[in-house]
Amino acid sequence: MSSGTLYIVSTPIGNLEDITLRALRVLKEADFIAAEDTRHTQKLLSHFNIHKNLTSYHDHNKEEKAPVITARLLEGQSAALVSDAGTPGISDPGYYLINMAIRKIIPVVPIPGPTAAIAALSVSGLPTDAFVFEGFLPPKRSQRLLKLDSLKTERRTIILYEAPHKILKTLMDIRDVMGERRVSLSRELTKIHEDTLRGNISDIIRTVESAYGAAGNGESQASRGRSAGIRGEITLIIEGLMGEPLPARAEDPLAIIESLMRDRGLSRKAASAEAARITGLSRKEIYNASLKK
Numbered sequence: 622m623s624s625g626t627l628y629i630v631s632t633p634i635g636n637l638e639d640i641t642l643r644a645l646r647v648l649k650e651a652d653f654i655a656a657e658d659t660r661h662t663q664k665l666l667s668h669f670n671i672h673k674n675l676t677s678y679h680d681h682n683k684e685e686k687a688p689v690i691t692a693r694l695l696e697g698q699s700a701a702l703v704s705d706a707g708t709p710g711i712s713d714p715g716y717y718l719i720n721m722a723i724r725k726i727i728p729v730v731p732i733p734g735p736t737a738a739i740a741a742l743s744v745s746g747l748p749t750d751a752f753v754f755e756g757f758l759p760p761k762r763s764q765r766l767l768k769l770d771s772l773k774t775e776r777r778t779i780i781l782y783e784a785p786h787k788i789l790k791t792l793m794d795i796r797d798v799m800g801e802r803r804v805s806l807s808r809e810l811t812k813i814h815e816d817t818l819r820g821n822i823s824d825i826i827r828t829v830e831s832a833y834g835a836a837g838n839g840e841s842q843a844s845r846g847r848s849a850g851i852r853g854e855i856t857l858i859i860e861g862l863m864g865e866p867l868p869a870r871a872e873d874p875l876a877i878i879e880s881l882m883r884d885r886g887l888s889r890k891a892a893s894a895e896a897a898r899i900t901g902l903s904r905k906e907i908y909n910a911s912l913k914k
């Protein structure tokens with residue numbers, strides 16, 4: 622028996638009018654729909670008068686559900702994979718199932734449509750000829766700083782997803798690590814309170830700080846997740862490095878470790894990892910050498 626098809630169906634990131642005609646047809650015709658949040662998707666389906674079996678597939682059950690879903694596909698059923706919003710697999714658990722289906726030689730077909738990354742990029746006014754999508758920064762601060770450091774010399778436009786309660790701190794870290802540059806912050810795209818702030822990062826920081834009602838003190842308020850301040854879903858676009866390349870960094874690994882610990886507050890371990898990346902030396906050796914210094 623030939624296997625069914627797994628359709629990767631993009632759904633609106635806010636405005637329901639952004640659903641495509643093809644997405645509606647595939648959602649109606651599929652044998653079942655695998656949804657990140659079945660209640661959320663049920664609302665979408667009810668709006669379009671679609672009545673269909675839903676099964677949940679999310680980050681916390683993906684390892685147990687992906688084999689069940691692919692088994693049904695191998696039996697000949699067709700499935701539509703949808704995430705809460707946008708394109709499945711873009712910073713959501715879709716990748717795991719898509720990858721498993723491909724490995725089992727199940728046809729995987731895209732039903733393209735909205736994705737926050739491209740929507741935000743398209744209105745940013747920043748170069749779109751070459752860009753890099755980084756999704757969410759790592760949750761741990763030391764790793765976030767390392768990631769930003771590695772993006773410092775990136776010449777392509779950079780796309781990031783960020784949570785509203787972290788955005789102020791993230792903007793400050795970007796300015797500290799990557800320097801002054803243009804950014805575009807898109808919030809609640811396609812929804813009633815959609816807006817896009819464009820400008821130098823310092824100007825955007827000031828605007829976001831004033832939204833918290835506490836200029837210069839946004840960090841603690843932001844991290845407490847107060848009800849005031851910037852809310853909603855945010856996609857941040859950062860201008861790539863312009864002009865001459867940055868001067869080569871000092872190659873002394875111990876000096877690099879010290880400066881990362883002093884200036885960026887990294888742990889010795891994280892600083893050694895970064896110094897190893899920069900110099901190409903062994904992380905363990907330079908970590909041990911820095912302990913003896």
Ligand code: SAM
Pocket residue numbers: 634635704706707708709710711712713735736737738781782783784807808809810811812854855856
């Ligand atoms: N798969 C989705 C896509 O294709 O856009 C992204 C899923 S990711 C878990 C959710 C993140 O996308 C949000 O935290 C936010 O950073 C961004 N996002 C989603 N909807 C958005 C919107 N309407 N406006 C701005 N950013 C949005």
